[in-house]
Amino acid sequence: MKKILILGAGTAGTMMANHLQHELDKKLWEIEIIDEKVEHHYQPGYLFLPFDIYTPEDIIKTIEEFIPKGVSLRKGKIDKIDPMANQVKMVDGTSIAYDVLIIATGAKIAPEETAGMRGSEWQKSVFDFYTFEGALALRNKLREWDGGNMVVHITEMPIKCPVAPLEFAFLADSFFKNKKMREKVKITFVTPLSGAFTKPKATEALDHLLQEKNINIESDFAIESVDNERKMIIDYGGREIPFDLLVTVPTNKGDELMERSNMGDDLNYVPTNKATLQSLNYNNVFVIGDASNVPASKAGSVAHFEAEILTENILRFIKNEPLKEDFDGHANCFIETGGGKALLIDFNYTHEPVEGTFPFPGVGPLRLLKESRMNHMGKLAFRWIYWNMLLKGTHIPFVSAQMQEAGKQY
Amino acid sequence: MEKEIAGKKINVNEEGYLIDFNQWDQSIGEAIAKENNVDMTPRHWEVVKYLQGEHKNNVPLSIRKIGKSNVIDIKEFYALFPQGPLKISTKIAGIPKPASCL
Numbered sequence: 001m002k003k004i005l006i007l008g009a010g011t012a013g014t015m016m017a018n019h020l021q022h023e024l025d026k027k028l029w030e031i032e033i034i035d036e037k038v039e040h041h042y043q044p045g046y047l048f049l050p051f052d053i054y055t056p057e058d059i060i061k062t063i064e065e066f067i068p069k070g071v072s073l074r075k076g077k078i079d080k081i082d083p084m085a086n087q088v089k090m091v092d093g094t095s096i097a098y099d100v101l102i103i104a105t106g107a108k109i110a111p112e113e114t115a116g117m118r119g120s121e122w123q124k125s126v127f128d129f130y131t132f133e134g135a136l137a138l139r140n141k142l143r144e145w146d147g148g149n150m151v152v153h154i155t156e157m158p159i160k161c162p163v164a165p166l167e168f169a170f171l172a173d174s175f176f177k178n179k180k181m182r183e184k185v186k187i188t189f190v191t192p193l194s195g196a197f198t199k200p201k202a203t204e205a206l207d208h209l210l211q212e213k214n215i216n217i218e219s220d221f222a223i224e225s226v227d228n229e230r231k232m233i234i235d236y237g238g239r240e241i242p243f244d245l246l247v248t249v250p251t252n253k254g255d256e257l258m259e260r261s262n263m264g265d266d267l268n269y270v271p272t273n274k275a276t277l278q279s280l281n282y283n284n285v286f287v288i289g290d291a292s293n294v295p296a297s298k299a300g301s302v303a304h305f306e307a308e309i310l311t312e313n314i315l316r317f318i319k320n321e322p323l324k325e326d327f328d329g330h331a332n333c334f335i336e337t338g339g340g341k342a343l344l345i346d347f348n349y350t351h352e353p354v355e356g357t358f359p360f361p362g363v364g365p366l367r368l369l370k371e372s373r374m375n376h377m378g379k380l381a382f383r384w385i386y387w388n389m390l391l392k393g394t395h396i397p398f399v400s401a402q403m404q405e406a407g408k409q410y
Numbered sequence: 411m412e413k414e415i416a417g418k419k420i421n422v423n424e425e426g427y428l429i430d431f432n433q434w435d436q437s438i439g440e441a442i443a444k445e446n447n448v449d450m451t452p453r454h455w456e457v458v459k460y461l462q463g464e465h466k467n468n469v470p471l472s473i474r475k476i477g478k479s480n481v482i483d484i485k486e487f488y489a490l491f492p493q494g495p496l497k498i499s500t501k502i503a504g505i506p507k508p509a510s511c512l
């Protein structure tokens with residue numbers, strides 16, 4: 001009996017467990033998946049929690065209910081990987097041998113990377129919304145906050161779901177309007193990038209929306225520290241931005257287990273072939289989702305497209321066939337813009353997001369890079385799709401793993 | 411598109427970054443620096459040479475990596491090339507603007 005071991009039962013690991021359970025011959029292969037947690041969180045919901053749009057119950061289920069029969073789920077913290085010995089060591093001392101390893105341990109925030117960020121004001125006037133605890137604390141704060149300077153801030157790239165901070169700023173604008181207190185709040189969006197986003201056409205559209213919603217933007221800001229006493233963020237050039245309420249996205253990093261295993265880069269991401277998803281250093285190790293260093297968005301939709309291609313490549317690998325170089329960096333993200341509308345962007349390694357229609361060229365019904373109510377319905381539907389299709393590895397009709405160029409205005 | 415820099419016709423992209431590093435020489439770097447209000451000193455050139463070396467070895471550039479490079483810390487990098495040091499220094503160095511990946 002041979003063994004496929006999956007590290008991490010979040011979005012990507014769960015999808016792989018479901019795909020492989022369907023595809024592998026159970027007389028020859030056993031599949032095991034490991035996670036230290038009991039709960040599976042719908043992380044995109046962290047964006048809505050602070051504004052009382054979703055409740056905690058909307059976004060939390062158990063890991064177990066998404067792991068198919070026939071795949072064994074082990075609970076526990078992974079200490080390290082010994083790729084030369086094809087073994088994984090658990091913190092409790094157990095060793096697990098594998099024939100094929102899939103790394104899906106994701107990424108998380110590391111506020112300790114910035115001086116003063118996790119200081120005396122943490123969860124008093126300095127918040128994150130990239131963790132459940134952070135989003136919940138921020139919700140409680142926003143329920144009673146009476147206004148002032150709100151600064152929405154990105155520490156450094158790459159981060160998970162790079163549009164989420166912008167969406168947060170847009171939703172904050174709507175939230176304060178609904179509470180009839182918009183004029184009491186100054187919203188400033190602070191980014192290390194030169195504009196609202198990384199790709200030119202989308203940046204143009206988003207910069208315009210920021211303006212329309214009266215949100216100031218401070219770009220090219222590389223934070224050095226948070227001054228808790230004076231309530232300022234300060235960049236390496238000495239630029240200071242005052243806040244009454246700082247909503248920051250701290251540095252994102254892969255899990256420390258990569259550092260302990262000597263398998264990560266300077267942010268603990270695993271060097272990975274961007275077309276095949278095989279580790280660059282070990283043939284029988286594959287990487288999917290936020291844990292890899294491929295230059296694609298760290299998003300659930302990306303993990304979904306990767307999972308279809310990685311499943312095929314693992315089947316090829318165990319049959320000794322050459323891997324398919326099929327992953328093109330395809331990402332597909334809804335961007336909430338507030339007021340019950342959203343944008344949709346679709347892009348890959350080489351093609352930036354542009355205007356057009358999706359998924360049917362020329363028909364839609366969704367429109368790319370344009371605000372619409374239909375797109376907002378799409379974003380809300382995404383939660384249902386996530387729990388009921390994405391995690392189970394069900395193919396989403398009409399949306400292919402590789403990006404489609406038809407119907408787009410390049 | 412073509413742009414005249416230091417008296418030579420140079421191929422640059424929409425944002426003014428050189429398309430072909432072979433067209434680069436020190437006088438080009440000097441002229442781009444001037445356009446961006448940077449007065450080049452020997453220390454500036456040291457950093458520019460380092461960036462060109464990293465680019466040649468296909469090392470992706472980021473502020474974080476440069477801070478850990480032992481060549482220069484982030485504070486000094488900002489002092490030398492104020493406001494977006496990575497953007498400006500790579501333009502002067504004649505190498506592509508680092509993709510702040512998604």
Ligand SMILES: Cc1cc2nc3c(=O)[nH]c(=O)nc-3n(C[C@H](O)[C@H](O)[C@H](O)COP(=O)(O)OP(=O)(O)OC[C@H]3O[C@@H](n4cnc5c(N)ncnc54)[C@H](O)[C@@H]3O)c2cc1C
Nearest residue numbers: 008010011012036043044078106161289290298299300301
């Ligand atoms: C605020 C926010 C909004 C987002 N919005 C969107 C969106 O709108 N659309 C979209 O597509 N994506 C969105 N995302 C991104 C999406 O949630 C992630 O890209 C996706 O969950 C990544 O899946 P993953 O499996 O790689 O990592 P995860 O789902 O994070 O799973 C990693 C798992 O590994 C486990 N693990 C890690 N280390 C260890 C260890 N040492 N021992 C044991 N277990 C370990 C963890 O417990 C975790 O369960 C958003 C993310 C955030 C934070």
